[in-house]
Amino acid sequence: MSIKRLLIVIFVLSAAFQNIGAHWLYNLYKDGDRPYFGVRLNGGYAFPSDIRYARIPLSSKAVGFDVAVMGLFHAPMKHGFYAEPQVEVFYNSLKTAGTISEQVAEEQVTSATMKTIGFRVPVALGWSCGFSGVRASIYTGPEFDFRLHTSFKPNHPTKIFNSTTARPLYGDYGVDLNLRSGIGFTFGRVYVGAAYIWKLCRITESDYGAKRQRIAELSVGYNFKNL
Numbered sequence: 001m002s003i004k005r006l007l008i009v010i011f012v013l014s015a016a017f018q019n020i021g022a023h024w025l026y027n028l029y030k031d032g033d034r035p036y037f038g039v040r041l042n043g044g045y046a047f048p049s050d051i052r053y054a055r056i057p058l059s060s061k062a063v064g065f066d067v068a069v070m071g072l073f074h075a076p077m078k079h080g081f082y083a084e085p086q087v088e089v090f091y092n093s094l095k096t097a098g099t100i101s102e103q104v105a106e107e108q109v110t111s112a113t114m115k116t117i118g119f120r121v122p123v124a125l126g127w128s129c130g131f132s133g134v135r136a137s138i139y140t141g142p143e144f145d146f147r148l149h150t151s152f153k154p155n156h157p158t159k160i161f162n163s164t165t166a167r168p169l170y171g172d173y174g175v176d177l178n179l180r181s182g183i184g185f186t187f188g189r190v191y192v193g194a195a196y197i198w199k200l201c202r203i204t205e206s207d208y209g210a211k212r213q214r215i216a217e218l219s220v221g222y223n224f225k226n227l
Helices: 003-026
Strands: 036-046 051-053 056-058 062-076 081-098 110-131 134-154 175-187 190-204 208-210 214-223
Touching: 036 081, 036 190, 062 110, 062 214, 081 134, 110 175, 134 190, 175 214
Parallel strands: none
Antiparallel strands: 036 062, 036 214, 051 056, 051 208, 062 081, 081 110, 110 134, 134 175, 175 190, 190 214
């Protein structure tokens, strides 16, 4: 998908949330929920089913970890429903061990590490309810994943790695569209939760990265004073 299509998608989402905003402002104080800002620290186990380096598919799977710091705005609507735009900065590290696809070249077993820095923009739509001093929530929604830099280092270089001149050699600017779903519990102002993230599609092409990203994560956080 081109950058032009990405901008159109962002414009449509912005227009939709402007419409939603007018509605929840009118009904804001009817359900006992209030808008607030919050922060989250997320840690997850990453296990994409396919990764690639310089347009060379690697037949092996990869595992690693994903850590992120998130800021959010909780916007309650009616009957317990809410919208929650979020922004997070993440660091992802993967390790793979396997063979290069036989269609490309006949190479020996190789292992490598892939480290990525970037930011994500999730837009959660959810429902919450309170009981015995605890507020439970369940949510799902789209998530834009912007990779600012990816480094790929083979531990046992082969001819195919040494001869590769694909651009960018030490960076990556791919954009993905993910789906994030999860549950959470709020005790006073303290939040704990769990989520699962998987890639829906690749919006812009890139030479590096997980083609089918999957992350299972746990979160802890704090909600600031209600507005």
